[in-house]
Amino acid sequence: MTAILGRPAAPAVRHRWQERMLGAARYEYLMQVRRPAVWLVVLALTGLRASRPWPASLSISGTALRPLVGDWAIDFMMLAPIGVGVVLADRGRRESQLGLGDLLGSVPNGPGSRWWGKAAGATAATLTPVACAWAVLLGYLATQRGAAVIPAGIAAFAAVILPGMLFVAAMSLAVPLLIGAPLYRLGLIGYWFWGNLVGPRYGIPTLSGTPLEAIGEYPSGAWFGGQMFDAADKGIHATTADAALSIAVLLAAALAALAITHLVLSKLAERSMS
Amino acid sequence: MTAPDVIINGLTVTYRRGQVRALNGIDVRFPGGMTGLLGPNGAGKTTLMRVLAGVLHPTSGTVSIGGTELTTPDGRRQVKSSSGYLPQELGLYPDLTARQFLDYMALLKGIAGRQARRDRIERVLDLVALREAADRKLKTYSGGMKRRAGIAQAILNDPRFLIVDEPTAGLDPEERLRFRSLLATLAGDRTVLLSTHIVDDIVQTCPHVVVVRRGTIAFQGATSRLAVQAAGMTWHLTRPAGAPAPDLPTVTVSPTPRGIRYRVISASPPASGAEPAEATAEDGYVALMHATEAPPRRQPPGTPDQNVSITAP
Amino acid sequence: MSASFRDRLGLEARIAGPAALITTLAAPAAGALLLAILDATGKPPADLDRTAGDIVGALCPLGVAIAASSIVGRDRGAELVMTTPASYRRVLFLRAGLVFVLGAAATFIIAGACYALGGWPSGQGAAGLIMLWAPPMAWLTALGLLVAVTMRSPAAASGLVGGIWLAQVLLGHDMKHNAVLRGQYLFITLADGFPGRDVAITQTALLAAGVTAAAATGLLLARPERLLAGDAS
Numbered sequence: 001m002t003a004i005l006g007r008p009a010a011p012a013v014r015h016r017w018q019e020r021m022l023g024a025a026r027y028e029y030l031m032q033v034r035r036p037a038v039w040l041v042v043l044a045l046t047g048l049r050a051s052r053p054w055p056a057s058l059s060i061s062g063t064a065l066r067p068l069v070g071d072w073a074i075d076f077m078m079l080a081p082i083g084v085g086v087v088l089a090d091r092g093r094r095e096s097q098l099g100l101g102d103l104l105g106s107v108p109n110g111p112g113s114r115w116w117g118k119a120a121g122a123t124a125a126t127l128t129p130v131a132c133a134w135a136v137l138l139g140y141l142a143t144q145r146g147a148a149v150i151p152a153g154i155a156a157f158a159a160v161i162l163p164g165m166l167f168v169a170a171m172s173l174a175v176p177l178l179i180g181a182p183l184y185r186l187g188l189i190g191y192w193f194w195g196n197l198v199g200p201r202y203g204i205p206t207l208s209g210t211p212l213e214a215i216g217e218y219p220s221g222a223w224f225g226g227q228m229f230d231a232a233d234k235g236i237h238a239t240t241a242d243a244a245l246s247i248a249v250l251l252a253a254a255l256a257a258l259a260i261t262h263l264v265l266s267k268l269a270e271r272s273m274s
Numbered sequence: 275m276t277a278p279d280v281i282i283n284g285l286t287v288t289y290r291r292g293q294v295r296a297l298n299g300i301d302v303r304f305p306g307g308m309t310g311l312l313g314p315n316g317a318g319k320t321t322l323m324r325v326l327a328g329v330l331h332p333t334s335g336t337v338s339i340g341g342t343e344l345t346t347p348d349g350r351r352q353v354k355s356s357s358g359y360l361p362q363e364l365g366l367y368p369d370l371t372a373r374q375f376l377d378y379m380a381l382l383k384g385i386a387g388r389q390a391r392r393d394r395i396e397r398v399l400d401l402v403a404l405r406e407a408a409d410r411k412l413k414t415y416s417g418g419m420k421r422r423a424g425i426a427q428a429i430l431n432d433p434r435f436l437i438v439d440e441p442t443a444g445l446d447p448e449e450r451l452r453f454r455s456l457l458a459t460l461a462g463d464r465t466v467l468l469s470t471h472i473v474d475d476i477v478q479t480c481p482h483v484v485v486v487r488r489g490t491i492a493f494q495g496a497t498s499r500l501a502v503q504a505a506g507m508t509w510h511l512t513r514p515a516g517a518p519a520p521d522l523p524t525v526t527v528s529p530t531p532r533g534i535r536y537r538v539i540s541a542s543p544p545a546s547g548a549e550p551a552e553a554t555a556e557d558g559y560v561a562l563m564h565a566t567e568a569p570p571r572r573q574p575p576g577t578p579d580q581n582v583s584i585t586a587p
Numbered sequence: 588m589s590a591s592f593r594d595r596l597g598l599e600a601r602i603a604g605p606a607a608l609i610t611t612l613a614a615p616a617a618g619a620l621l622l623a624i625l626d627a628t629g630k631p632p633a634d635l636d637r638t639a640g641d642i643v644g645a646l647c648p649l650g651v652a653i654a655a656s657s658i659v660g661r662d663r664g665a666e667l668v669m670t671t672p673a674s675y676r677r678v679l680f681l682r683a684g685l686v687f688v689l690g691a692a693a694t695f696i697i698a699g700a701c702y703a704l705g706g707w708p709s710g711q712g713a714a715g716l717i718m719l720w721a722p723p724m725a726w727l728t729a730l731g732l733l734v735a736v737t738m739r740s741p742a743a744a745s746g747l748v749g750g751i752w753l754a755q756v757l758l759g760h761d762m763k764h765n766a767v768l769r770g771q772y773l774f775i776t777l778a779d780g781f782p783g784r785d786v787a788i789t790q791t792a793l794l795a796a797g798v799t800a801a802a803a804t805g806l807l808l809a810r811p812e813r814l815l816a817g818d819a820s
Contacts, residue, residue, distance in 0.1 A: 192753070
């Protein structure tokens with residue numbers, strides 16, 4: 001102890017935003033990926049849908065390669081986003097619930113780097129089981145259809161699965177700060193059902209079948225030849241532009257949710273210091 | 275009604291399927307009045323208190339409080355009806371006022387009748403000086419006020435056995451003194467077990483003390499005998515600033531004009547120039563924690579052994 | 588009901604928290620709003636009736652289950668409560684029961700209003716005022732509580748309850764026409780073309796499964812100190 005107290009100069013302190021953000025992301029990843037609920041819920045819901053894949057005509061040997069991965073990606077997206085969203089819904093408020101508000105407020109820098117680090121790390125951790133399940137599926141498909149399925153599968157993950165998941169993740173971090181986790185979880189399930197699974201054939205206005213839906217139907221249809229269901233009900237055959245628009249809308253909405261939350265948190269932090 | 279005796283035999287508590295042995299077959303007896311419970315972090319103090327409060331089930335061993343065994347559900351219920359517990363990490367309901375919180379705890383403790391409950395709550399609020407703030411939500415309370423709310427709920431049912439775990443942690447000196455006198459008042463005809471890191475709190479309030487180390491009992495006896503554990507082993511040693519610290523159990527470190535002054539525990543003089551000091555309870559505690567053996571002493575025949583159970587069987 | 592018990596209920600409701608209470612009322616409230624909007628926009632009566640059935644029989648049970656399971660693992664005073672003579676198992680069941688009863692009452696009111704206004708699914712009758720929603724609500728709530736207590740995680744409970752609910756919506760066709768799976772099909776009362784006997788068997792099986800899950804939860808709570816370890820997930 002005397003050696004530490006006798007140190008001649010204080011340690012150098014750097015204030016690089018990226019370093020703080022990446023550091024926060026790393027630890028948020030480690031904290032989230034260790035939660036059994038993250039793996040249990042996400043894998044259980046993915047497995048539940050995979051036990052009866054859709055469409056009924058989907059066959060590993062009979063379906064062409066790109067539609068095969070496109071349809072499987074949609075299968076993953078039917079239930080797994082619910083799991084991703086519910087396990088992320090309690091992360092935003094975690095610091096205040098754990099009584100860490102004062103401690104974190106006492107560090108020299110604002111909440112921004114921590115917020116983006118949390119968004120990146122917690123999201124990456126929650127998507128890790130999805131990525132693992134997808135990798136297992138690709139591995140299995142590769143044994144049946146050859147290695148060519150792998151690049152197609154990676155592309156499908158990036159284009160069909162990831163944009164919707166990032167959208168759900170961002171909303172699941174931001175919205176519960178306003179309305180609380182239980183109400184958000186109910187709302188998420190209701191939104192996912194209404195906005196992605198209830199098509200125009202039910203006769204109610206819905207986001208399903210539009211580029212605003214998060215399930216990835218447009219990229220799957222446009223780039224992989226996957227079966228479109230709700231959009232097809234509207235007579236829409238997705239083009240590359242439609243798919244790009246869908247992805248852009250989802251990512252922009254995700255970014256906006258996170259950016260607005262960052263602004264609000266920063267304002268609140270400033271107000272508490274004045 | 276007399277203060278209940280607490281008798282513990284062979285108490286073992288393990289966690290993680292036996293991998294962690296928080297308490298290892300301890301035998302201890304707490305008589306009426308105040309008994310202090312000392313020990314470092316992780317020694318097993320809080321585990322012991324949780325077992326006595328009925329929160330944790332022992333892995334093996336028996337615990338009897340006022341003749342009632344804690345090992346049966348009925349026994350636990352009976353003991354809980356007449357005991358109070360102030361935990362170290364006090365979880366409160368932030369959106370309840372103190373009055374509502376105490377009303378809730380009174381209901382759970384089985385205090386029958388709305389009027390009887392309310393009368394009791396008002397008396398307890400007066401005792402802990404929270405009556406004026408009783409209708410404010412607990413989340414607006416300072417740390418000291420929360421602690422007082424905590425002690426208030428612990429004494430709601432006029433317990434015969436009171437367990438307080440680190441009650442003065444985070445309190446200012448005045449609050450600490452107020453707590454001490456409150457506990458001393460309560461200990462009159464009750465058994466009070468006070469766990470703390472602050473040796474002075476024990477010395478000032480507890481005639482008896484039990485020291486826990488690594489899940490076992492390192493000492494149980496009169497608090498005045500705690501200092502004896504370091505008798506003849508307490509030294510003051512001064513070293514120049516910047517020199518390495520002595521590799522000995524250290525009680526205090528203080529800067530002086532001549533250098534850094536260390537108060538250490540050692541069976542033999544640690545260095546030339548070391549000055550012997552009169553041992554205090556704190557020195558005795560440190561000696562116990564480092565299991566420093568006293569130098570052999572000639573004892574007159576008939577002198578009682580220093581480490582005895584508080585009450586001879 | 589004694590004054591003390593009334594006081595106790597009030598305090599348990601406060602401790603359950605506005606989040607749980609609002610969530611349990613959210614589905615009936617949102618459902619009522621949706622029906623009002625659809626009616627105002629001229630939706631055909633047959634479609635309105637079916638939507639009313641979907642809200643009462645499917646959406647409301649989900650909301651109540653998520654709300655009830657959200658109270659597990661959030662009890663800051665759990666350790667203190669466990670030091671009192673009161674059984675923590677009963678405390679938790681009482682709190683969850685409050686949330687359940689509130690949601691059930693709101694669901695019944697919505698169902699009653701639809702029935703009284705003539706907007707009730709054909710074939711349901713007055714018995715449907717209870718049987719349309721009670722078995723799935725009991726099943727989902729009991730499952731949610733069991734998962735929440737086992738995993739010490741409301742997140743896991745919501746995820747599995749919501750996922751199973753949605754999976755049954757998606758896989759309903761397969762479940763309906765499988766003699767074994769039909770016994771656990773939450774929406775049997777909403778399905779067309781099943782004789783009353785099949786519906787009654789499924790409703791009974793759902794209630795029995797709910798009771799079993801609740802009993803399992805009760806067994807786990809015989810050692811409530813496991814909840815003190817915090818969110819295991």
